[in-house]
Amino acid sequence: MDLKPSDNDAYAAYVETQQGNPQDSDAVVENPMLHIDSTESKRILRKVDLRVIPILAILYFLSFLDRGNIGNANVQGLSTSLNLKGNEYNWGLTIFFFPYSFTEPLCNILLVRLKPSIWLPSIMVAWGLVTTLTGLIQNYSGLLAVRFFLGLSEAGLFPGLAFYVSLWYPRSNAQFRLSLIFASASMAGAFSGLLAYLIVKMDGVAGLEGWRWIFILEGILTVVVAVLSYMFVWDEPQSATFLSEHEKAVLLELLNDTGTTVSANPQLGHSHSFEWRHVKAAILDWQTWFHCLGYWGAAVAVYALSLFLPTIIKGLGYSAANAQLLTIPVYFAATISCLLVGYFADLTGQRGIFTAGCYITIFVGYIIAVAPSRFIPGLTYASCFIAACGIYPAIPGLLALSSNNFAPTSKRAVGMAIQMGFGTMGGAAASNFYRTSDAPRYRLGHGLVLAFAGLGMIVMIAYHFICRAINAKRDKNAESTSQYTRAELVDMGDRAPTFRYKL
Template sequence: MASQKADSDGPSTHVEINHKGAVQKTIENTVSGVSDREYNRILRKVDYRVIPILAVLYLLSFLDRGSIGNANIQGMSDTLGLVGQQYNWCLTIFFFPYSFTEPLCNLLLVRLKPRIWLPSIMVAWGIVMTLTGIVQNYSGLLAARFFLGLTEAGLFPGLAFYISLWYPRANAQFRLALIFASASMAGAFSGLLAYLISMMDGIGGIEGWRWIFFLEGILTVVAAAASFMFVWDEPATATFLTEDEKNILLLALNPMQLEVSADPQLGSEQSAKWKHMKAAVLDWQTWFHCLNYWGVACAVYALSLFLPAIIKGLGYSAAIAQLLTIPVYAAATISCIFVGYFADKTGQRSLFTVGCYGAIVVGYIIAVAPPSFMPGLTYAGCFIAACGIYPAIPGLLALSSNNWAPNAKRAVGMAIQMGFGTMGGAAASNFYRTEDAPRYRLGHILVLVFAGIGLLTMISYYLICKRLNAKRDAEADNVYQYTTEQLIDLGDKAPSFRYKL
């Protein structure tokens, strides 16, 4: 049995390779000489400083991009004279700048640092959101949605990458789930807020749907200005951590083990190697992650953009339809947190995500299967699907962030994954046509098809990673051909690297 010990200013980490080639850690997910209690205390300390502000940022972004659905059932299309597919094109245009600029945005995050980049783009999209309230025609709304997509593009891929800088692989999904739960909370909050704002219709001679954009946009700008004080760059520069706590956390992030992923620091030389960016584009994983994310992205945007219209089509007034979105999103929030917690606790990423895909498929089958329109089943199907959609996304992002290494490859890979996947939102924007109301059977079927493709891709990815891990276990002696620095540089291609399942 061979072993390796890493030198550091903090506690050392001892790793061993047994006769089967399996990497063994003294304490799972932490470092040698540090108790689980102490390690969890440090993580909680990070949680209190990092998670709340990220959740607020993402809640407001999802609230802003989805509020057009609430504004539409309050009369926006009638006021602007939208006809045919014009409303759908206004939804679609958002995703083109959003998707194609995401990889660039993550590189800018690395260069400019999170404390500058994240609040700055939030100020920008808050201004765009506010100005959407003054549009007078189709062209104006189209332009507003384009610039909203452009300014929001850096947030979600930035948040997903940012989490990987603060939390070790085994602790990432629950934190992503807490942040993404804010998206489902945004759906519930959006319905309630739109209901309340609709009562302002006519105040100051302004229609209620315009007030939705004005008030939500101003809220975003105010929150963005405050967030400059609350976003931290990385553990190494965090003043709320003591030097000992920094050492422990940095060792947990990059314990110099044979399973090492990357240097966690944003400004490291590791993060600047262009070959890793090229590797992210060409990696086999990238295309699996893109297809996986596409399947869920179609569903999440179909739900967030059209749920108010779907529920209104069940026979309810616009006001009641806004309120009936709340139980759906509340259940999705609970499901998101529940799945994220147990996925981290059990270490099973893929199996929980497969289960989430199963819920999406079942939900949409319920919505489309009856030969005649049954409003109750449509609502129940959306309810069940939402409970699979929202926890699936943090599961997919945790899995990809766990399995791409080093940092530069992870940053670009995750941006490509989300950029490609988010184009599923562009597709979903056109699934639900006015002429298909109230059943919207075509839209439900299309979402079901893409969710089915995502499910099959997810199962395939799990089986491939399991086979590769077994192969590397069998060839574990190859590790000794490399230095630690070379293993870090190889990232997920290193013979010591094991894919998270």
Template sequence: MEVGQTKEALEPIHLEDQSQTPASKPHTEDVVSEEERQRILRKIDLRVVPILAVLYLLSFLDRGSIGNANVLGLSADLGLVGNQYNWALTIFFFPYSFMEPFCNLLLVKFSPSRWLPSIMVFWGIATTLTGIVHNYSGLLAARFFLGMTEAGLFPGIAFYMSLWYPRENAQFRLAMVFASASMAGAFSGLLAYLIDKMDGVGGLEGWRWIFILEGILTVVVAVFAYFLVMDEPATAKFLTDREKLVLRKLLNEGSVESNTESANNPTLGQKGEKKSSYAWKAFTDWQTIFHAINYWGMATAVYALSLFLPTIINGLGYTAQIAQLLTIPVYAASTIFTLVVGYYADKTGKRGIFAMGCYIAVFVGFLIAVAPSNFIPGLSYAGCFIAACGMYPSIPCLLALASNNYAPHTKRAVGMAIQIGFGTMGGAAAANFYKKTDAPRYRLGHSLVLTFASLGLLTVVGYYLLCRKINKKRDALGPEARILTEKEVLELGDKAPSFRYKL
């Protein structure tokens, strides 16, 4: 059976207790059933996924709430003119993108249970302080520090999930976490609608209370996160010794690390990994440019929608309050599609195919919004609706591909951080796509997102074809050509002849 085929996950595996000495080890093998696999994965789902989803929901809520606040009067009250609001959006992405590769190295150094809640405290403070700024300079400073402090979360989550889930089970769990981003969009509209009723309380405008209340909520949740985020399976108290052994086997199936000392216990601090060497390999790997560009194309669309959807709907002729409410169906539908696509991508193992399908949906959605010669508000709304149902499910697809196809762990951590960091610069671009002068059609903004989506689609197709070609070449080598020493396997990582890229 080839590495990466989903059928592996359906066949019983044979487990040998690593704690036994060769002299005492019995000849009979302990068979692990599919039922036991699923029971262990469900147990992890209940302890790992919910807290990560809450963390990411709050991060997306905090960074995107500026769009809701602007509709409710942020620009007018701060006296923003020209493109100042767009620059306030843009500045968030510079520290965010620059810091992401370094943040994953810090996560490995300090451990997830300390790192993730700590950065959450700081970005919660930055969000709260945004609610008390009084001028353009203050807004720029608040957004800059928000980007710096949020930088470690998403790449950290994407890498952290790879420590808990086998390759064939990764995307649905990532989808469950990322679905919280689209849920954040729905919540932000509803919360903005409700919080705006506090206008005048404490002498503050309603939009200020959006930042203050959401920031305080983030800090409170961060305190609980210190007790809820665990480091890795090897130290998880909720798993029995046998469950840890079974999970270790599941994580090693189809992994180039499976026959190495470091991989027998895949932890954050793998013995034998030269971290600086693998970090450099991630920067120079041919995959990295593909992962960065395909994520860039989709991140542009995601940020364009999350930052400007209330503004776009407001331009269709609805009041600011109704525009907040009309964002909810868009995000609710995209949440459902994110989970459905994630489930079937894991079930079939065809991550690349689903990523292409998502890109096509985004392409069609923005084409509908921009193509008609006459402005049709309902059609523009429908186009955004369709695009959202493609863009949010695509992110777990693209991240799961990178998670599956980088090896070993340090290279994966850095490679995924580069992917997300470079890709997130699409948000900096998207922050300047939609301007007041283009309302209500925003034809330029829609056209630019359409261009980025086209580039991303071409990159995904190219990556799929290259990976398939490499897999076929490695198949042709024959089993005798795949015998390597443990040291060679670890050094080669995803370049090992036995490694198969997920498609």
């Protein structure tokens, strides 16, 4: 076979392993497997956890805080101050998702080509500035402008974080780490209510309403953290100075659980190159669209809850201040659920079963909100608890599946970005589900969320059985892999006969 340097980063490793035996250029190159015991692997992963997960969780916490605080600001008088009419507030929410969704694939391409240590903090500075300026807007046009640019500047974060985790953790350990990061979103919901309750006490300071100070202070906090984060975001295992050379080799061997990676030698590097043909492969891959529809179902629910929970609770008969505080228990329960599901999904290796359980929990929550013939405030509040406990762990489960099942690396980056870009459009839909005229029960909004969650569950059940059938077929034809070199298997990614989909 004739490999060229432009074909793959695997080329360098392939050439290295062929030196001294040029006549055997088509032979399968075996990895020199390291003897790794579970104690050592756990120690190294814990070391990575301490350096990688906290800063990612902080970044996503502030991201979700800054995109969702508009719900808190609205119950404190944003719509009244800006003289919004009809569905103008809903359109202010909706416009965020258009730049956010359509630029996510491009952002992950940039992340692959650029350094994460530069890209992630830089976009954080940008959205922090936009959040701060939101506190100064004076009309509907200003609201549309800041929400558009907030979506544009935040677009690269979550798909970037989900892909970034796949560079550091084996497939079997990914969901709990994603859950740790995504749990910060539910924590952001809880802190958003508490911060809003405290910040609005500044009403009248410098002649500004309390809701404006929510954006100004939270935006300034984001900018400060962003500047500091340049020092704490690492690029990839090979360049991590907190790992020894032996630890790098062990970690890369742990990452080699797909059967397609060339080498665990950190001097040779992992396959992180970008190629445009992988963009095409991701777009045309059958599983991309299953991931998109599955994620859509959960994304509709998570944005419906995060954007409208304060409004829903206020409609139960509470004051604006108490509505802010009553969001905290809901998000606290969601955080615990997210962490527990992520932990046990990794422990058992069962992604699909736990994700299906999350969808069922969402169904139960929204059915309780929709089914009763009369409005019962306490029952509606309970339904928010139950739904949140299914919504927040569902997202890491869906992302873990796509992170596990896309290969090679650049295809994974694009495939996951398409999944989140398409799925995030569910937020644009959810922004218009809860109309003022439907208060306080919001039966139409709850019913639409229920329908989309049902679609997501059906699609992911079908995906599970398709992947299982493909795995069974590859197991049956396992002997046919001898015709490929390891470099070819790397290049084939999830289409390689040695690749097994995680279920």
